[in-house]
Amino acid sequence: VQLQASGGGLVQAGGSLRISCADSRRTFSNNGVGWFRQAAGKEREFVAAISWNGGNTLYADSVKGRFTMSRDRAKNLVYLQMNSLKPEDTAVYYCARNRGSGTATMRASYNAWGQGTLVTVSS
Numbered sequence: 001v002q003l004q005a006s007g008g009g010l011v012q013a014g015g016s017l018r019i020s021c022a023d024s025r026r027t028f029s030n031n032g033v034g035w036f037r038q039a040a041g042k043e044r045e046f047v048a049a050i051s052w053n054g055g056n057t058l059y060a061d062s063v064k065g066r067f068t069m070s071r072d073r074a075k076n077l078v079y080l081q082m083n084s085l086k087p088e089d090t091a092v093y094y095c096a097r098n099r100g101s102g103t104a105t106m107r108a109s110y111n112a113w114g115q116g117t118l119v120t121v122s123s
Contacts, residue, residue, distance in 0.1 A: 003114030005095050010120045015085050019117055021078040021095030032098030033078045034110055037091035048080060049103035058103040085121045092116040
């Protein structure tokens, strides 16, 4: 499994950004996928998750109502649309493949990780 996150960058507070995760080996089409983030000096934390067919999504309270996760199974891509960004959203964002087909918040539920993409929100 090789997951590749992309689309990060610098955005002003209140702005929007969409990051993507591609699975170059096409192995997560039947798995749930999650997004996690890690700010400097902090633990990696759960952000959002989506089930194998996109039917179920789960969000951290801190991003609920602002972030939307989706997937295109035909293209083997997963997206995280981030709106109303805040400086505290600044972090490296990682996508990860769930061991199963559903959603999960625990890091131990994921068995493959991408390299991360940096999102910086300026105030």
